[in-house]
Amino acid sequence: MKNRYLLAAVLCTLVLGCKNPEKSKSKPISSEIAKTASEKPEKKSDKKTYSDIITKKAITDLGLFQVHQVQDKYYYEIPKDLIGKDLLWVTRIAQIPANLSPYLNAGSKVNEQVVRWEVKHDKLLLKSISFDNVANDTIPLGKSVQQNNFSPILFGFDIELGATDSTGYLIQVGKLFEEDVPALSGLNPNLRKDYKVSRLDKSRSFIDTVKSFPTNIEVLHTMTYVAAAPPANKDAETLTLQMNQSMILLPEDKMTSRLYDERVGWFTTKKVDYSSEALKSDTKTYLRRWKLVPKDPAAYLRGELVEPVKPIVYYLDPATPRKFRKYFKQGIEDWQVAFEAAGFKNAIIAKDAPTPEEDPEFNPEDARYSVVRYVASTTRNAVGPSVSDPRTGEIIESDIIWYHNHLRSYRNRYLIETGAANPTARTLDTSPEEIGEMMRRVISHEIGHALGLPHNMKASSAYPTDSLRSGSFTQKFGIATTIMDYARFNYIAQPGDQDIRFVRQMGPYDYYAIEYGYRWYPNVTTPEDEKQILHHFVSKHSEDPIYQFGSGSSGYDPDSQTESVGADAIKASTYGLKNLKIVAKNLIDWTAKPDENYEDLEEIYGELLGIWSRYIGHVATNIGGVHQTLRTQDQPGAIYQPVPANTQRAATEWMAQYALVSPEWLLDPQIVQRISYKGVTDKIGSLHNRALAGVFNPEAMARMLDNELMHPSEKVYTLQEMIATISQGIWKDVLAKGSSDPIQRQLQRSYVSRVETILKDKKTTSTDIDALLKANLRLITAKLKTASGPAVVKAHYLDMAERIDSILKGKEA
Structure with missing residues (x-):
């Protein structure tokens, strides 16, 4: 130690021209050396600075707040004054695979919600906010409303830098758009089930672009799912969507809401x-x-x-x-x-x-x-x-x-x-x-x-x-x-x-x-x-x-x-039916194109059948119908008034005359034989089933019973009369010994099936609907058992009688 001191003194004198160290006011160099030797070297700080994260290579977009792209990473720099503000988040499909859904397309909105950013410890939370339940903050109950409407957290982010370290809270947002967050997805549970979607493949999911505008942030990102039965390119077992996420700052100057009047x-x-x-x-x-x-x-x-x-x-x-x-x-x-x-x-x-x-x-x-x-x-x-x-x-x-x-x-x-x-x-x-x-x-x-x-x-x-x-x-x-x-x-x-x-x-x-x-x-x-x-x-x-x-x-x-x-729906449908008969006669001429097949004829004939059915439905709604006129308490008059008896009776008779019959005008062989080799009877039968459901509608039938109860002294149209009129039309060949054809017999089978469905409905069991329908079936079956006709007609009558007997026995049991 002594030798080291002497050596230091000599070096100081020769090189630096120092005074005698013992007389110097400065601390001995030996003590400085000793001190330095005893101190541990200072560690470099692990804390990253703003420039460490948002490097010179960053591509920054200014707007509602700054968004940064650093190679394949995306950052949001959210200002402190946006924390707790209401933002509308709208999720749309930007690009879509073929055949995903008839009513989903590029541009379809699949979700909208209000969100807020919230700081919690070292996390920045994205929360979905509901306004379904509200209360004034100044009343005691406001606290309870808040407690019983706790907002779900859509996602939590690590805060890279706090608000004191940059102009805002800095977070990396990649995971929000590269993971399967249901609130941001274009696939609802039904679509996932239909296409057997098992998971989101992160390796094929990524952010495309992030853009910041003055009042909104727009993100395009691609989501690729593993799907065993995708809607297109089935061998790929892949379903890929491009989504657009809009985050919009809602106005501070709120519009005054306007109260709704249901009228x-x-x-x-x-x-x-x-x-x-x-x-x-x-x-x-x-x-x-x-x-x-x-x-x-x-x-x-x-x-x-x-x-x-x-x-x-x-x-x-x-x-x-x-x-x-x-x-x-x-x-x-x-x-x-x-x-x-x-x-x-x-x-x-x-x-x-x-x-x-x-x-x-x-x-x-x-x-x-x-x-x-x-x-x-x-x-x-x-x-x-x-x-x-x-x-x-x-x-x-x-x-x-x-x-x-x-x-x-x-x-x-x-x-x-x-x-x-x-x-x-x-x-x-x-x-x-x-x-x-x-x-x-x-x-x-x-x-x-x-x-x-x-x-x-x-x-x-x-x-x-x-x-x-x-x-x-x-x-x-x-x-x-x-x-x-x-x-x-x-x-x-x-x-x-x-x-x-x-x-x-x-x-x-x-x-x-x-x-x-x-x-x-x-x-x-x-x-x-x-x-x-x-x-x-x-x-x-x-x-x-x-x-x-x-x-x-x-x-x-x-x-x-x-x-x-x-x-007047009855008059309107009568006019409409007259026009349809004219169109049907001319359908081949009006749709003919040289060197083309009959695809257009088939399509338009099918739509004509649907329009005929629609006109029928307009009339059927009058039976058991109720007119509604929206009123407030300061306006005289009832809100609900039954359709007048004469109108209901006319509607029932129209149904029996025009709807529940064989529509010969629709069965033109010139049309049918150009578009189909089978199935015409089934198509007409399907439309007859729909017409029967419109007439024998349990809810409408119940309204007719209500009307009889509420207006006993008035001439009301009764359920018994309606059932009798429809039955007489459909079973006229049995009740009045008329002619029968395959469409009429199919209609009779549909009648029995419709009545059976109503009788099985527990809601009708304890009402007059049951009693009146069963009485009508007994009348029909009695006639069926004695009716005569060609072999096929007789076989049909016996079959119907057996089915009705089975239905009645089942109800009585």
Whole structure:
């Protein structure tokens, strides 16, 4: 040690010119050396910095928040002020395999939910938020509502860097889109079962793109499943989808919700409000609608037409055929007139989608854009869904879907339903102008859905049936009071009627409904502020059939039926049947094409059978039917009124005369022998079964018994009379010794089977329905046992008698 000290001193003197270390104020070098030797070397920190993660190689996209791509990893940098904010998450299919589902396509929405980001310890959680149950935060019950509506956690992320280390919480998001998270999947449990999906293959699942826009984040990712029975390319045992996930910041400035009045049809959102002063929770229903506010409120209140601050804009899919684009735009902007009734001009606008050169960021999947999508699909339909803020009902965007083959449906029905009175429809080569007009009206219908309007099947019964044979009436008023009914074509007009409008159009109910939903009122901060104004507006119109609403879902109101037109269903179906007989006679000539087979004839003949069945159903609904008129307590009159006895009796007699008979006009050998070598009897039998189910409907029969009970002093149409009338028609060859043919005998077998089904129904066992049907069977079997005829007829009668005996014994046992 001493030698080391001497050596250090010499070196210091010779090299550094140091003073004597003993006299120096500095610490001895030996002590510094000793100290250094005794200290452990400082470890390098394991904590990563921002630049360690988001390296110079990162591709960063700015928008709602920053998203980063570092090679094959994706990061979200979520600002602290977005934690706890409401974001709408919309899941759509971007690309789809063939034949997955008739009503799923590129652009289909499969889920929407509100989400929030929440920090929990060292995790960032993505939670799904429900607004179904609510309460004011200031009341004690609010705490209980929160505790009993605990939000599910969709995914948890490790926080790479906290908010103090960067501009936001930094997380790696790859697993969210590369794992099988049900809430983000395009495959529901039924599809997984159908295609025998066993798992998601992570090695073939990946993120395609992540883009950040000012109010939304858009992610495209590919999901590949192992599937034993995929819908296409079955040998691959693989099902691959490309999904689009939109995360949209919901507005801080919430739209004031508008309370729903059931007298006007509307798509709605519901909340159970525990803040109610009533002695129970209060279910409140609000309209789903776009937020329209006038640019100039003062001018608006003076009654001037004013543009909205933010109009509704629809872009046409670039895939839309050029020859149809003008009709699509017309269908969208037809609603401008309706919005004028609500005080707005240019409230809804149609535009072509920008080209990549005009806007490289435009993407139909981007939730900022509403698009009318044209889909290459064999599905014959169109749909008009929308995405809304569940907090208020504000519609954020919507995508209308037009399936390519829907054109064929309209061509066929145009020929079948209007061909008798409309010479231009008597061809398979429908003119582009006529097809365009039909498409325009379909787009208007779907836009109506996207504006908030559901189907109004009652609208088609507002106009007198014979008015639809008037050219002046139909050209002015159309064939129904709304485009939202399934009143597609005027099948009432007869040959010789002049200047008839055959295709539907918008009507007065559309303008009324839009005014109810979209008129702007000043000084409204809560839904209750405008409740009385709206109630008065609806009450002023709701007793007029032109403005009445019926969803058509009840099944008991003959005024509210799908595909019907005219106030009198019996008269309408009579006219429709006359026209179908004319079309059937000319079907070969009107569908003939040189050098082609009879595929079109077969298709249209099959659709004609379906339309005949539909006309029958319109009449059958009158039997045991009930008219519904929606009213509030301040309006006089009943809501439910049985169909008058004379109408029910006429409907039953019509069914016996036109529906439950052998339709010889449909059995033309010239048609049948060109399209099929068998099965015609079965097809007619199937339609007869449907007709019988419409007449012998246990619910309708029970309503007839109710009517007898509630109106004993009135002349009501009884169930006994209805059963007797139908039975006499079907069994006329037995009861009155008439003729019989294979169709009639098949109908009789169907009758016995239908009655047997009803008698086995436990709901009818303790009612007069059972007793009356069994009494009728006893009458029939007594006649069958003594009836005579050719060998095949006699064999049929004996078989029916034995079946009826077996049914009766089974019931009595």
